[in-house]
Amino acid sequence: MKRALITGITGQDGSYLAEFLLHKGYRVFGLRRRTSTPNYTNIEHILDRVEIIDGDLSDLSSLIRAIQISDPDEVYNLAAQSYVETSWPQPLLTSELTAIGVTNMLEAVRLVKPTTRFYQASSSEMFGKVQETPQKETTPFYPRSPYGVAKVYSHWMTVNYRESFNLFACSGILFNHESPRRGIEFVTRKVTNAVARIKLGLQQELRMGNLEARRDWGFAGDYVQAMWLMLQQNTPDDYVIATGETHSVRELLEVAFSYVGLDYKDYVVNDERFHRPAEVDLLLGDSDKAKKQLGWERRVGFVQLIQMMVDSDIQLNQAKSYGALKQQAYDFSDPLVAASLSD
Ligand code: NDP
Numbered sequence: 382m383k384r385a386l387i388t389g390i391t392g393q394d395g396s397y398l399a400e401f402l403l404h405k406g407y408r409v410f411g412l413r414r415r416t417s418t419p420n421y422t423n424i425e426h427i428l429d430r431v432e433i434i435d436g437d438l439s440d441l442s443s444l445i446r447a448i449q450i451s452d453p454d455e456v457y458n459l460a461a462q463s464y465v466e467t468s469w470p471q472p473l474l475t476s477e478l479t480a481i482g483v484t485n486m487l488e489a490v491r492l493v494k495p496t497t498r499f500y501q502a503s504s505s506e507m508f509g510k511v512q513e514t515p516q517k518e519t520t521p522f523y524p525r526s527p528y529g530v531a532k533v534y535s536h537w538m539t540v541n542y543r544e545s546f547n548l549f550a551c552s553g554i555l556f557n558h559e560s561p562r563r564g565i566e567f568v569t570r571k572v573t574n575a576v577a578r579i580k581l582g583l584q585q586e587l588r589m590g591n592l593e594a595r596r597d598w599g600f601a602g603d604y605v606q607a608m609w610l611m612l613q614q615n616t617p618d619d620y621v622i623a624t625g626e627t628h629s630v631r632e633l634l635e636v637a638f639s640y641v642g643l644d645y646k647d648y649v650v651n652d653e654r655f656h657r658p659a660e661v662d663l664l665l666g667d668s669d670k671a672k673k674q675l676g677w678e679r680r681v682g683f684v685q686l687i688q689m690m691v692d693s694d695i696q697l698n699q700a701k702s703y704g705a706l707k708q709q710a711y712d713f714s715d716p717l718v719a720a721s722l723s724d
């Protein structure tokens with residue numbers, strides 16, 4: 382039975398990858414950072430089949446311990462401060478986790494079990510300002526955010542550990558990929574959740590940033606299979622994973638709102654808070670190398686993806702009564718509470 386350690390198992394990709402590896406018969410370990418309230422929403426359904434290890438990307442000793450406990454054949458390093466917008470107000474934290482955290486992970490592998498195969502979650506944000514389209518493995522990087530800069534650093538560290546220490550280290554340059562498990566602040570999920578809530582009468586408007594930015598959006602379930610394929614090859618390498626289609630945020634709005642019979646123009650409000658200091662205008666990936674060498678192809682198309690997310694958000698919003706789920710306020714004016722306070 383092969384053994385895999387996934388960092389970022391509670392995130393979107395980590396949860397799909399864990400399911401995929403369990404399906405393949407792996408023993409799956411997941412690194413989880415301590416939070417005041419544990420967040421297992423994405424992996425609740427498989428918690429009895431994965432083994433959780435406490436650790437943090439910023440704490441090398443915890444990563445060494447995680448490798449010792451899991452004794453992995455494969456490590457998938459998916460953990461990061463992954464939200465581009467947060468990387469401007471929190472550039473140091475982003476560097477600490479998304480850049481240095483990767484060196485910590487590489488060091489843990491090198492020191493404890495250098496035969497481990499290593500996957501690094503690199504990003505199309507490394508391409509940043511358009512140099513050429515479509516973007517492929519040889520396209521020069523020009524990152525446009527502290528997040529993109531951190532990912533360029535970690536990408537080159539992964540390549541460097543491969544070349545310096547002969548680690549089987551691969552870097553997957555993945556373009557945007559989404560799903561019903563996408564974090565709520567990312568643009569696709571923000572839109573599909575708002576569409577569901579507007580349709581159900583729970584929300585009146587949707588405040589957005591730049592509608593002209595274009596992204597190459599795929600389905601996360603398809604993309605985690607590419608990660609696994611990279612680690613099954615005879616030699617380690619880097620691959621672009623993308624759909625080869627690009628759509629604007631405006632098109633995303635059109636597809637999502639029209640699916641429930643609404644016109645986005647009636648609800649969307651421009652809000653400066655969601656415009657970025659520097660934008661990545663156009664992402665369009667060429668994953669020809671992955672197609673030829675890994676035999677990888679995406680299955681889910683853009684419209685199908687967005688409709689799947691809207692359907693899921695309608696179900697989620699119907700299922701939970703927001704009021705009932707919130708913590709009830711503690712009533713200090715209640716006579717019983719007042720009596721206990723005066724004791
Ligand atoms: P998510 O934001 O959904 O998940 C990030 C994960 O990292 C979460 O499990 C989070 O834990 C964990 N994490 C954050 N900080 C730490 C830390 N200090 N120590 C340990 N774990 C930590 O991201 P995605 O699943 O979407 O993306 C996975 C990876 O792929 C990321 O590295 C991202 O940058 C990269 N990527 C993503 C793309 C996409 O379109 N989704 C495209 C290209 C690259 P917690 O639940 O506690 O927050």
Ligand code: GDR
Pocket residue numbers: 463464465466503504505506555556557558566567568569571588589590591592594595596630655656657660661
């Ligand atoms: P991105 O994803 O920055 O591409 O990074 P995000 O969904 O946040 O933004 C995509 C584009 O939409 C524009 N936009 C808005 N974005 C958000 N979040 N909220 C808004 O209101 C809004 N209005 C317009 C943005 O300006 C941007 O152009 C994602 C992350 O998953 C990274 O971790 C990953 O590396 C890259 O994809 C590839």
